Amino acid sequence: MGKVAAGFVVFRRISNEIQYLMMQTSYGQHHWTPPKGHVDPGETDEMVTAYRETEEESGLLKSDLKVLLDTKKVLQYDVNGKPKTVIYWLAELINPEAKVILSEEHQDFKWLNLIEACKYGNYKDMQDMLNYYDNLLKN
Numbered sequence: 052m053g054k055v056a057a058g059f060v061v062f063r064r065i066s067n068e069i070q071y072l073m074m075q076t077s078y079g080q081h082h083w084t085p086p087k088g089h090v091d092p093g094e095t096d097e098m099v100t101a102y103r104e105t106e107e108e109s110g111l112l113k114s115d116l117k118v119l120l121d122t123k124k125v126l127q128y129d130v131n132g133k134p135k136t137v138i139y140w141l142a143e144l145i146n147p148e149a150k151v152i153l154s155e156e157h158q159d160f161k162w163l164n165l166i167e168a169c170k171y172g173n174y175k176d177m178q179d180m181l182n183y184y185d186n187l188l189k190n
């Protein structure tokens with residue numbers, strides 16, 4: 052299966068809009084994704100990884116989030132010729148005003164509506180996932 056990472060597509064409801072948290076890496080091509088990261092050795096539950104990485108990368112705690120349990124999505128792509136799997140769940144930020152605190156891994160973050168989030172999340176599988184989640188939330 053290659054490398055495995057996990058994270059949350061964090062959203063908030065604010066000003067009559069659903070907004071998604073996208074974060075820009077401070078390394079490489081400075082690409083944008085939701086908070087996520089590699090499963091640590093010994094971590095058997097990928098949701099534990101998702102909570103840990105989300106806290107490390109955005110400062111948002113488990114108690115800040117309401118995870119929608121049956122929203123697991125799996126993205127698979129190659130990085131440097133090796134397969135990588137990324138597992139996401141949808142998670143609502145309970146207090147939409149909660150502050151995001153960046154780590155050194157990211158240089159910026161934005162709360163974006165669906166159209167903007169798809170522009171920043173510049174990969175088809177990411178865009179498909181965001182569209183799928185947005186549909187779930189609006190229906």
Ligand SMILES: Nc1ncnc2c1ncn2[C@@H]1O[C@H](COP(=O)(O)OP(=O)(O)OP(=O)(O)OP(=O)(O)OC[C@H]2O[C@@H](n3cnc4c(N)ncnc43)[C@H](O)[C@@H]2O)[C@@H](O)[C@H]1O
Binds near residue numbers: 056076078082126
């Ligand atoms: N270039 C670099 N220079 C210095 N340090 C680096 C580095 N890359 C990683 N690191 C180090 O690795 C650590 C990250 O570890 P973690 O925080 O544990 O893991 P990650 O978010 O999964 O890492 P990454 O950003 O590499 O993953 P992504 O799949 O989004 O991205 C991996 C690649 O896949 C591409 N990608 C992302 N989403 C994709 C998708 N949906 N489809 C196809 N390609 C995609 C991205 O554009 C990117 O090129 C950082 O602390 C940093 O120190």
